[in-house]
Amino acid sequence: MPRRSSRAKAPPAGTALQAGLRLLARRDHSRRELERKLLRRGHEADEIASALIRLAELGYMDDAAFASGLVRRRSSTRGPVALSAELAGKGIERSLAEAALALFAPEAQLEAATRIAERLYAAGPPLGYREALDRIGSKLMRRGYSAGIVRQACRAVLSQGTPDPAA
Template sequence: MPAEAVPRRRHLLRDGPRGGDQRRRLRPQGSRHLLDRRDDVRGRAEEGRDGAGRGPARHQPLRQEAIAPRRSRSRRSPGPRDAGPALDERRARLVAGDLLSRRPWTRAELARRLVRRGAPADVAERVVADLEARGYLDDAAFARRWVEIRLARGYGPARLRAELRARGVAAAPVDQALAAIETEAAVERARAVARRRLAALRSAPPERRAGRLRDHLLRRGYPAPIVARILREMLGVDAAGEE
């Protein structure tokens, strides 16, 4: 719209320097702005006033056809993501190699991830079997490494067994990895975990410390006999919390 078609009013246009009056910042901003085509609206209102003898133009209702309609923003309903092309065996091998370059994977985890990436189940199984035959996948080595890392963080055998089984490691490799854990070493790790937990339970009531310490050790995966032994040594109570 040409600039001369818009009447210059200081309370609507930003002709002067900016100041504290925010009304000066209001001006037409394109064909869909509220102030656009207002001359057409005023002209039609004046025609209606002259013909019907009505009041001032500012009291005339604005006609809908004189105002540019606003487009309503249509929001797309969240739907499922468009499935990409299925991975053939060559592309599935490339994806598997990229995943293995980042961190170790179990056989079951890698097969599930390839299926999620778009590989058919039979293609994912063939790729995983080939990688296992070449030595790139080894569930037994994964289990040993997992036990070593998680033991250093204070987790017990029961917790480690559940984590490995959830990752698809078979029972035999899990048993072999956990068999290397010595009982006395597990007790010593449980003592260290209990000391740190008791330091955090200083403000707790004395009658509740035993129960909270017992629950913490059990959540960490330590077996009940070791938990009972730690409670007797450190708090002088049994697993039930009785002295």
């Protein structure tokens, strides 16, 4: 009996439409994510294209809804810069990403960044004002918050616990 190469792909089970429905039943996917996964599973490009059109027609796949849902779910732990990068990585068009990020108002960004800063300040050892500002500020920047939001959140948290040497 001939041995199959471990690199040879088994033919896909079912149609691209069925596979797409199974993937969407687990969680929402962007159009590009779904396309990549179906290609990896061995479906033909033309079959995938028609399946994606049909899934969109049926309302099972909507990049605008996907983008706004991702922003809503992740906005408590990530800033708009990180969210924008994540949306781009998932293949969301720039205009759809900007529309979804518009829902993440600056007040909500400041509130989320302040909550994160409070947690970071409470979790770490007691630090001087400058050290705390550097540590918390850099972590907030890595999470995708703008410099202005980071500055306001740090000021709000550090004014409660550590005296500002510049004041």
